[in-house]
Amino acid sequence: MGFNVGIIGCGSITRYRHAPEYKANPFVDQIVFYDRNIERAQSLAAEFGGRVAEKLEDLLMDPTIVAISDCSSNEAHHIYTSKALLSGKHVLCEKPIAMSVKHAEEIARAERKSGKKLMVDHNQRFTKVHQKAKEILEKKELGEVLTFKTTFGHQGPEGWGVTKSNATWFFNKERSPFGVAGDLGIHKIDLIHYLLDDQIEDLHTFHGTLDKVDVRGKPIEVCDNVVSILKTRKGRLGTASFSWTYYGKEDNSTTIYCQKGIIKIYHQDDSQLIIEMNDGSKITYELESIQTNDNQTSTGVIDAFIDCIINDKLPPVTSSEAIASLKVVEKMLGIEVLGTK
Template sequence: MSLKIAVIGCGSIAKHRHLPEYAANKHVEITAVCDIVGERAEEAAVKYEAKAYTDYKELLKQDDIDAVSVCLPNYLHAPVSVDALNAGKHVLCEKPMATSAEEADQMIEAAQRSGKKLMIGHNQRFVNSHQKVRELIASGAVGKVYSFRTTFGHGGPEGWSADGKDSWFFKKDEAFIGAMGDLGVHKADLIRYLLQDEFVEVGAFVETSAKENANVDDNATLILKSEKGTIGTLAASWAYTAKEDNSTIIYGEKATLRLEDDPAYSLVVQYTNGETVKYELGAIQSNDEGGQTTTHVIDHFIDSIQNDTTPLIDGEEGKKSLAIILAALESVETKRIYSLEK
């Protein structure tokens, strides 16, 4: 039985990720698309033989839609997801899931009330090198993890977003936060997943130095400390103008792990005994040309609906990753290290 899917928001993430990946899944029928810009909705509707809407509330009234992707500016993630869950639809929401802990709670509660799936689109967990490293750390092969540095940066959303330099990404009232919400929250989610550890303290510096048209951060550096005592840095930037950097390095007792850091090998493990193991595990998805095209997010979402399983990144997981970014904002505001509640 095929699931009937709607995509709300037909900008770049829908165009390059959600719509083609739904179309490639044999268990899915794209039934409806929605965008406040009518031409965008029409274009997607023609391409995927779906019905076009400009008002998402009209779309949610359709009984035959099983699930929706929410691909909208950040400030709309929570209200539209809650409306969709209340309308009895499963929801895959882009990251960051919300602009506050309260909004995240509203989404989680709506999912619980409706009995529908809520998944947040943190695609980094599905990258082969990242899954391999999680296994290596869990197996004890790395020993105690001492430190890490994780980075996600590129030249900025103007090269990617449907509206270029006029994009909502640069507007605080729509985006809420800049590079930290666009890219940093991905790495916050990833490092939690890799270390299977939660963070208890966060310090941050953010700056708007590269984008004259922005009133949100375009460079952010966070210092994190985990429950197990691991410390490390997380950098998010829209100012890596020459080349995207999506790398993570983990420093452990028995090995150093270099993920997505070597152009030829997606994972290089340097053991303290002098041995080096190089893994070719396929490229990470990228906004650069020639990047991996499938994120596996859509397939996982569909599987969780069909098999009635909890998505890998459900609302609770999404909220924990968001909490790190919210803590960073508090740190910037107060110029203090922010302590996350246990």
């Protein structure tokens, strides 16, 4: 017995991730697409054998739709996700959960009021490599975690978005004020919280617009690079760098330094997880390559979302976890950057 799902927003994230993964899930009968630009919705409905909702209300009021993915741009999440929850739908919201902690808390209130499930798409938790690293850390096979470093950088969202141009909404401060920190950085913050079972509490950050320009050739309004020094609640120290100007190969790597050895994650294509022990011995795992903008593989997010609905489980990424990561991003950029003084 299956059910229908709805998707709000028909950009690249829907086309390459949400729609194909819903289509492949055996519990999903049909996808209903909504976009303010109806032609985009029609195009994806044709591609994935779904149908179109002409108005948002048509999607929200449709009794056959049990769950909705909110793939709208960042400034609309608190509106669409809240409305969908209060309309009795379970919701998978793209990251970041909202443009500010204040807006994210609005969503959390709607979640509590609705009694429906809300999951946030921090998809790095779902890779086999990160899950294996988590298992090793939980068992304390290498002793306690001492320090860490994590990086996420690629050539920028202008090559990924629907328009394939620097007119992308990712460069617009009104629509995506966190810049690279909200696009890539928040994934790694969530990942560090998840892997270390800890929370970033204190930090010092440099951020800047080093190279990206808008359609007029002027520097973009948001940061394209962030470098941060981090301290967690449990006293671990680490560094994080996020970039839209890594003009070679994408870098999505993390290193965890423990008492008895080092865990290297996504440093090598063929051995995605490497354990280097203090005695010089090495263990390598070949699990799966990381998903990149050029290599779209199943994230496992949709399957996990559907599973938590069918089996009435707690979502694997909760709103409170997403808000914890968002708080770190706000702190990184300084609250004044967000215009929420």
